[in-house]
Amino acid sequence: MWVAVLVCAPGVFMMCNKPGDFAEENFDPRLSGGAATAFDATSKSFSHMIEGMKAWDEHIHELGDGQFEQSFVTAPAPVNSGLGAIFNNVSCISCHHNDGKGTPTAGAVNSSLLIRISLPGQDEHGGPVAVPGFGLQLQDVSVFGKQPEARVNISYTESTFTFPDGVQVNLRKPDYALTNPYLPLPAGYMLSPRMAPPVFGLGLIEAIPESTILSFADENDADGDGISGRPNYVWNGYTQKMELGRFGLKANAPSLQIQVAGAYQQDMGITSYVFSNESSVGQGQGDGYADDPEIPDSIMNSVVFYVRTLAVPARRNVTDVAIMAGEKIFTQINCSGCHKPTLYTGVNTNLPTLSNQRIHPYTDLLLHDMGEGLADGRPDFTANGQEWRTMALWGIGLFPKTNGTAFYLHDGRARTLEEAILWHGGEAEKSREKFVQLTTTERNSLISFLKSL
């Protein structure tokens, strides 16, 4: 019995001195990426390597960094061979300007916008139906002497919105028209514009457990808050399985490997071990050269590693009174219902800087109906024609730095954050309405808060 007491005694003491939770206010609010945060607010703020990696991993990151910036040229070439012959741009960095977003034009040397295409219906995996002769993405640029699939003409319809306090905002809605198709286009094709998103913080996004994402889902709006986020399940052509999608504007890429390899193949016409056929196979515009895969496995993998290990920029001005007020408003009007402020990543023994981190991506990685104004009308696996994946808001305050001029939303239509918020409809309608009804001071605080991310 005395033994039992002696054994139990420490337990009693431990219960008396139970450790409390680490208080919320003790966390550093600037660490949007946890340990994977970089303190830089210049044009290079999205381009920093995460810390704490082994020397070999740093070497691979730098290799991938170099590759990300390489321009491809027409095969055969001694260096960077294999461009196109049809493509959207010649290098990753051309669209992902300074590892961020770029300019919403199509077909020019600095364009960052591409167009997905499909026919109604679903393929054998529930995904979009390819257009014969065009595929699932338009390649609107070609090497000299070849013809691109089509050219894209972007036009805008302007409108003005007036806040209750009299402040006016100019809105513009884009329209996409195809010209000079190299083949006649079938009737009923669907188009979806996609601006290149930033490529930092992706290792952290990748490390969020599936269970976390699914815990946010509320497809039938059981809690009655107007929000009914749901996951996108997509086909992974490499693993030959249906998997949870989390990358891409409609969460249609299940892994960084698929996202990067898909971009190589579709956006630049570069084949790899993941997608070893040209996007133009069966069409007239192949480069006609038996050089596939055009990049070695190690290079492909180094670029995946590169985007996995880019740090998140630290927040700025976190103690500013207006910004702290804006942060409260963000939650009060329920922007946080989809743009979730705080998530935890799972364990990753290879990359401790990404492992078990408290991060602030401001996304639930789920699909949400955003209303008619933003709809593309083109389903993509589970995502219907009005659904988009919640965009991460970390780094959004630095878009003017990384691209000179900021463009927001999936098609870059918004030039200010106010514009972007005003386009929120569907499940976001309630929050948008509350935003519109804020006082001038409250609205400015909220915008200042977003600019601090």
Added chain:
Amino acid sequence: MKNTIIWLSGVIIVLAACHKADTPANNDFDTLTANVLSDFPVFVAIPQYGDLYSKASDFETSVQALVASPTTDKLLAARQAWRDMRSIWEKSEGYLFGPVEDDEYDPQMDTWPVDYVQMDSLLASSNPLSVSDIQALSTLSLRGFHPAEYILWGKDGNRQAATLTDREKLYLQSLTTDLKNICKNLSDSWNPSAGNFAQNLTNAGKPGSVYATKQEAYLAITEAMIGICEEVGEGKMEEPYAAMDSAIVESPFSGNSITDFRNNIIGLENVYLGKWTSDGKGINEVVAEKNISLDNALRSKITAAVNSFDAITLPYEQAIFDQRTQIKNTQNALAALKDALENDLKPFLVQNVKD
């Protein structure tokens, strides 16, 4: 009595020390940090981009002369004009922030590698090859320094004036005019009479500047110095060195690579000192004002890095095989400089440059 005087002196000294630190000395420092920023466009960016445009004009003229009279000495003159223009561009890579990156003047002028297959198709076609045709080409690999370099030197550096074809001459002329136009746009972008990017530095911390604080502007400039240091040491030099592959050396046709690399770091030095052909106030003076040993350390690391290139005497395509130790030494000097900029200069600026 003596004790009272000592005591009183002590009190006076203490009182003097307790006097609030808003002394003329601090106002002078604030003035200095503002002057360094406003000197940068006046002493560095605007005159340098102006010289770049002027050399681009000279290059265009030299190619017109070559086309009119395709002799060896005209070819050599055109090559020299290319090198002279290139030298200024490479030095300007010490400050790759602002319109040069935001409006993509850098890739317009300096995309690499050359697209041989597309160029052959283009030259074999009936495309008129006017300047507007060049500007309408679908890839930047067909514009700028490197296609011009390729035509002037050829793959092995042994191009003969007599073998220049009519198509190549036409293309080359349009390339030089295109380059000149790009340099004009770049020069205009900073000029107060045109794009006036300069005002962002002059008015840093005031409304209308993209830099919300003076510190932000200093950090943008510093990040640009770090960037070029990293790009040279860990990119342009490292990739061919590690792969032992001369095909991935930039500027392979003219054998100009080491000159280019050194000029990048001289450009970094000019940024730090705030000078081009004249010496304005630079970041060095802000540093020296508070920490002379840091300024000395930075200057000596910059000088060491620039001078280390002297030891690499072979063209870089060969040096990656036969002078690997010398290359490593330069990379180490660049790494030491980058480390000092990142871990000494940046914290110094964050600590000391206030609005």
